Amino acid sequence: MTGTRVEHKVPDAAVGLCASANSVTVLCHVQPDADTFGSALALALVFSRRGVPVTVSFAEPAELPASLRTLPGGQFAVSPARVPHEVDLLIVVDCGARNRLGALADRLGGAASVLVIDHHRANEGFGTVDLIDESAASTTELVTRLLDAWGEPIDADIAHCLFAGLVTDTGSFRWARPGSHALAERLLATGIDGGEITRVLLDTHPFAWLPMLSTVLSTATVVPEAAGVGLVYAVVRAADTHEVGPEEVESVIDVIRTTHEAGIAAVFKQARAQHDRWTVSLRSRDSAPGLADGVDVSAVASKFGGGGHRFAAGYTTYGSADEVVANLIAALGN
Known part of the structure; x- marks a missing residue:
């Protein structure tokens, strides 16, 4: 299913789909943030306020990260x-590709219309209407534009959700x-x-995060020659994560990306149920020695079937820890 892709403005068709919908499903990408x-x-x-039946879901994990349970509308x-x-309108938010919906990708076929709202540059454009703008700082920014064009007011509960994505x-x-x-x-x-929203989402972890972080950081390795700017990476094995949630695991990338000697950071995260399956988070700086614009890690992730933004991307891969690390280093080149 492909349709009209409109950037930098809200298409009338997007507003029309929302205003006329009799039932709505909103889908998030796997491992929701x-x-x-x-x-x-x-x-x-907004749809509930208008009296329209609406559901929200994501394919995995089975349990929502604790910090996200504080957002209004969780019911x-x-x-x-x-x-x-089957649904009148299916809305996909912050998801650049069908496969990022996981097992819920099959719901696309049962929707009378699909609206995709996203700020990823590599978005496939798989909606009846696509509201995509890579210059937006967050997908919640695009949702705000849609609500404004629709004439729907933003109250405190809605603002809380929008601010969470923005911050x-x-x-x-x-x-x-x-x-x-x-x-x-x-x-x-x-x-x-x-301040409180930011603290809960970004600055709060259980004590178990500290020993997990200590173990994982002991694996940190620098490859100075990678991509000409250097790579720093760490490996998170399934055994390291039994006492923590996915958001604690994901936070590791924000620690190792501060390494001065590397323009690219990667964290390899082993799946608990399938030990040869790894999700990989990539980050790069917007500038690096010898490369004024930094490295486009979304292009690197796309080589493995993933995607994201220029400076933040990810992908899923399979193999042993040594193999997946070697494959990334090879993809980065010298």
Whole structure:
């Protein structure tokens, strides 16, 4: 299914699909973060306010990260098995490819219309209508534009969800885009506590995170010649993660990416149920010695069937730890 892709503005068709929908499903990508889940819940709150039946879901993991359970609208989230196979409007948020929907990708075929809302440059454009703008700092920014074009007001609960995606995808505004701070000011004006939202989402971990981090950081390795800018990587084995959740595992990338000697950071995360399956998080700096614009890690991830943004991307791969590390180093070249 392909349709009209519109960048930098909200197509009338997108507003029309939302305004006329009689039933709605909003799908997040697997391993949901605050941008995809916040976008989904913000939309769910609006549809519910309009009296439209709405469900929100994601294929995996089975349990939502603890920090995301604090977002308003969580009552609309259901297990994958409870997602209707047929629906008037299916909205996919913050998801650049069908395969990022996991087992719920099969719901695309049962929707009368599909609206894709995303800010990933490599988005496949698989909706009836696609609202895609890679210049947006977060998908929640695009949801805000859609609500404005639709004429739907943003109350404190909706603002909470939108701010969650904005603050996390900008790294507490370290990677803010033009307009990011203005949007934050607008959302904060609804009365939400931006400091507390940020603390819960980015600065809170259980004590078990500390010994896990100690173990994982002991695997950190620098490959100075990789891609001409250097690579630092760490390996998270399944045995290291039994006492922590996925958000604690994902946070490792934000620690090792601070390494001065490397322009690229990678974390290899072993699946608990299938030990030859790895999810890989990639980060790069917007500049590096000898490379003014940094490395486009989304292009690297695409070699393995993944994707993302220029400076933040990921993919899934298979093999032993040594094999998946070697494959990435080979893909980066010298």
